[in-house]
Amino acid sequence: MERVMGGGGGGALQLVLAGAGIWLLYKMLVRLRPGADLQDLVVVITGASSGLGKECARVFHAAGARLVLCGRDPARLQQVVQELRAGSESSQRQTHTPKTVTFDLADAASVGGAAEEILKCYGQVDVLINNAGISYRGNILDTHVSVQREVMETNYFGPIALTQALLPAMVQRRSGHIVVISSIQGKISIPYRSAYAASKHATQAYFDCLRAEMERYGILVTVVSPGYIRTNLSVNAVTGDGSKYGVLDKTTAAGRDPQDVARAVLKAVRHRSKDVILAGAAPTLAVYLRTLWPALFFTLMSSRARKEQKPKDE
Ligand SMILES: NC(=O)C1=CN([C@@H]2O[C@H](COP(=O)(O)OP(=O)(O)OC[C@H]3O[C@@H](n4cnc5c(N)ncnc54)[C@H](OP(=O)(O)O)[C@@H]3O)[C@@H](O)[C@H]2O)C=CC1
Numbered sequence: 001m002e003r004v005m006g007g008g009g010g011g012a013l014q015l016v017l018a019g020a021g022i023w024l025l026y027k028m029l030v031r032l033r034p035g036a037d038l039q040d041l042v043v044v045i046t047g048a049s050s051g052l053g054k055e056c057a058r059v060f061h062a063a064g065a066r067l068v069l070c071g072r073d074p075a076r077l078q079q080v081v082q083e084l085r086a087g088s089e090s091s092q093r094q095t096h097t098p099k100t101v102t103f104d105l106a107d108a109a110s111v112g113g114a115a116e117e118i119l120k121c122y123g124q125v126d127v128l129i130n131n132a133g134i135s136y137r138g139n140i141l142d143t144h145v146s147v148q149r150e151v152m153e154t155n156y157f158g159p160i161a162l163t164q165a166l167l168p169a170m171v172q173r174r175s176g177h178i179v180v181i182s183s184i185q186g187k188i189s190i191p192y193r194s195a196y197a198a199s200k201h202a203t204q205a206y207f208d209c210l211r212a213e214m215e216r217y218g219i220l221v222t223v224v225s226p227g228y229i230r231t232n233l234s235v236n237a238v239t240g241d242g243s244k245y246g247v248l249d250k251t252t253a254a255g256r257d258p259q260d261v262a263r264a265v266l267k268a269v270r271h272r273s274k275d276v277i278l279a280g281a282a283p284t285l286a287v288y289l290r291t292l293w294p295a296l297f298f299t300l301m302s303s304r305a306r307k308e309q310k311p312k313d314e
């Protein structure tokens with residue numbers, strides 16, 4: 001009896017190993033696939049005036065997409081358009097001069113009109129990349145609730161309002177792809193980032209719901225969660241009293257090259273990925289630790305909070 005069971009166990013192990021091998025082979029083949037062609041697709045990018053958004057504009061433009069670039073400053077958007085046009089000659093693809101739409105995501109009243117303007121550019125949207133965002137630095141005790149709202153308006157309510165305004169046209173065509181640039185902080189919360197982490201957690205939750213609801217219409221949803229990227233995010237971050245932080249943090253300066261992250265976003269679109277973490281080993285492990293051993297994760301975060309900063313009254 002024992003031998004029979006032992007034999008069964010060995011068989012099960014072989015089955016598991018074979019399964020793992022097939023899965024790994026499948027993953028490798030998926031990676032090798034060139035993925036969907038982006039030539040002539042209409043790609044809308046928010047926050048395209050700088051950082052990751054600008055690099056996304058570069059890689060999607062080079063891939064032949066018809067771009068609609070969004071931001072708050074028309075002059076900075078035009079500057080990006082000029083840079084892309086200047087670089088077009090070296091492209092092996094047929095490229096298109098990007099169009100621009102200027103609006104403030106934190107201004108709820110302007111988002112509907114902006115969506116109409118975006119749709120008028122090419123009559124359709126194939127890919128919406130919700131990239132624009134701001135970060136925050138501060139402890140909760142010294143943070144005005146108005147700042148919590150401001151970050152939520154820009155990072156959550158603005159992008160979901162834009163998404164919902166563009167969705168009906170996608171549903172009608174039974175086609176479309178919504179991408180959102182969240183953050184590792186959409187999956188774990190670290191001290192002194194309450195407003196930012198909350199907005200990114202809300203983002204993750206909303207777009208996970210959207211993915212499930214849109215599948216029947218053939219609309220794809222990709223949530224991208226990067227770790228630190230070398231951009232002006234920390235410089236542009238807002239503090240507890242609403243003033244600008246204005247500092248390039250060491251973590252940001254040592255972050256990934258935004259062009260590499262933009263290439264990974266393009267790959268995620270081509271491969272129709274659902275949820276992508278683009279971070280190093282420690283943040284990625286931290287995401288799993290938060291779920292598998294929350295008590296340890298919370299202890300680590302409390303110790304980090306004590307080391308990093310103290311509220312004003314201590
Ligand atoms: N840098 C990092 O370490 C990481 C960044 N991310 C995410 O990447 C995304 C891009 O940020 P990143 O490039 O790093 O930072 P940047 O500060 O360089 O870029 C932010 C962009 O968002 C736009 N933006 C900000 N507020 C608004 C608003 N109210 N309305 C419209 N547009 C707005 C800005 O445009 P303008 O000011 O011209 O209007 C700018 O183009 C963000 O969602 C961020 O959370 C995620 C993980 C790590």
Ligand SMILES: CCCCCCCCCCCCCCCC(=O)OCC(=O)COP(=O)(O)O
Pocket residue numbers: 135136183184185190193196226227228229233234237249251252279282283285286289300
């Ligand atoms: C068993 C081993 C477990 C190892 C886990 C150790 C825990 C390490 C904690 C790591 C925390 C990583 C935080 C990463 C934060 C991040 O990458 O955020 C990306 C951003 O959005 C950056 O925005 P910010 O404004 O904060 O610069």
